[in-house]
Amino acid sequence: METGNSVLSSFGTTIFEVMSRLSDANEAINLGQGFPDGNGPPDVVNVAVDYIKNGINQYPPMLGLPALRKAVASCNARFYDLQTDWQTEVLITSGATEALAACLFGLIEPGDEVILLEPLYDSYLPIVLRAGGVPKCVRLKPPNWKLPVEELNNAFNNRTKIFLLNTPMNPCAKVFSLKELQTISRLLQKHNVFAICDEVYEHLVFGSAEHVPLITLPNMRDRCIRIGSAGKTFSLTGWKVGYVTASSHLLSCIKRAHQFLTFTTPPNLQAGVAFGLKKSNDYFCSLASELQCRRDQLALGLEACGMEVLRCEGTYFIIADYEATGFGGNDKEFCRYITEKARVSAIPLSAFYCDEEITKHIRFCFCKDEETIATAILRLKRHFGC
Numbered sequence: 001m002e003t004g005n006s007v008l009s010s011f012g013t014t015i016f017e018v019m020s021r022l023s024d025a026n027e028a029i030n031l032g033q034g035f036p037d038g039n040g041p042p043d044v045v046n047v048a049v050d051y052i053k054n055g056i057n058q059y060p061p062m063l064g065l066p067a068l069r070k071a072v073a074s075c076n077a078r079f080y081d082l083q084t085d086w087q088t089e090v091l092i093t094s095g096a097t098e099a100l101a102a103c104l105f106g107l108i109e110p111g112d113e114v115i116l117l118e119p120l121y122d123s124y125l126p127i128v129l130r131a132g133g134v135p136k137c138v139r140l141k142p143p144n145w146k147l148p149v150e151e152l153n154n155a156f157n158n159r160t161k162i163f164l165l166n167t168p169m170n171p172c173a174k175v176f177s178l179k180e181l182q183t184i185s186r187l188l189q190k191h192n193v194f195a196i197c198d199e200v201y202e203h204l205v206f207g208s209a210e211h212v213p214l215i216t217l218p219n220m221r222d223r224c225i226r227i228g229s230a231g232k233t234f235s236l237t238g239w240k241v242g243y244v245t246a247s248s249h250l251l252s253c254i255k256r257a258h259q260f261l262t263f264t265t266p267p268n269l270q271a272g273v274a275f276g277l278k279k280s281n282d283y284f285c286s287l288a289s290e291l292q293c294r295r296d297q298l299a300l301g302l303e304a305c306g307m308e309v310l311r312c313e314g315t316y317f318i319i320a321d322y323e324a325t326g327f328g329g330n331d332k333e334f335c336r337y338i339t340e341k342a343r344v345s346a347i348p349l350s351a352f353y354c355d356e357e358i359t360k361h362i363r364f365c366f367c368k369d370e371e372t373i374a375t376a377i378l379r380l381k382r383h384f385g386c
């Protein structure tokens with residue numbers, strides 16, 4: 001008799017855990033897993049600390065603290081002119097991954113098809129499968145990651161229930177254009193499909209790129225679920241505070257799943273995030289501009305080592321093609337090689353495909369301080385003789 005669930009057991013240990021262990025064993029600089037240097041904004045942290053001492057440390061409401069739900073609704077209006085009812089259309093979750101699980105468990109019936117865009121965040125596929133969904137993967141290809149309209153159109157049919165959109169997109173750092181979003185919108189309406197929109201990197205967009213939530217497009221208000229993350233917005237990934245915005249008829253399904261997953265989220269962390277979401281526009285602009293500087297610093301260093309750096313419009317991540325370095329192995333072998341020999345870790349892009357397509361591309365994380373990135377570049381340059 002099998003002792004574990006066959007779906008989840010088939011995935012084994014995540015590549016992030018594997019590479020982090022290897023990084024630790026070799027005392028490498030970990031540019032694989034997406035956690036920032038530092039400890040988040042001190043004022044946000046202090047609000048959470050103060051709440052522990054002076055707040056109510058019992059179960060908060062299942063939907064989340066009213067202060068945070070109001071703050072999420074306010075940000076929807078402030079940044080996107082999206083009007084939402086904080087009482088019936090906002091849910092607080094224990095991170096964006098729990099939000100994804102609650103959405104998929106709450107909306108999918110066994111046999112429903114879910115369209116996923118590759119390369120994709122690693123939790124999407126196991127959650128879809130465990131919920132009984134049937135994944136239909138549509139592949140975006142480097143170096144431009146253009147939306148393949150014909151292939152996407154062919155993926156829709158009368159069994160399609162959900163389209164999962166990640167923008168800005170991890171791992172390929174793509175921000176979907178308005179034209180691409182309009183194409184997706186037309187297909188959703190044509191086939192009567194709902195969209196789960198993973199927008200955790202919404203405030204981490206660079207240059208001329210602009211994040212447009214799909215839910216703000218015409219006729220999308222009642223068809224889209226929007227997911228955000230305090231971990232990414234405030235560089236507090238360990239807090240695991242996420243939020244869901246959706247019309248009340250959709251949120252009623254999602255909250256039923258949420259109540260049996262985590263039920264609620266630590267109230268002190270919710271209080272800290274509620275405070276943080278009220279910060280001035282200067283904070284959100286400086287967050288993106290500082291990350292853009294680190295992106296440029298890492299990109300120049302990787303190019304100096306002979307790698308081709310692909311366009312990065314947002315997120316914490318940058319994709320590099322290592323073929324010109326002369327290394328003959330696959331992306332997993334290259335990541336192990338530079339971790340052991342150069343003592344710098346990255347993640348193979350193949351980990352982000354449904355069938356682990358082998359590529360010559362790897363993902364680096366740049367949400368680190370200037371010194372960390374400079375040291376990583378120096379190690380790579382020494383190893384490759386640059």
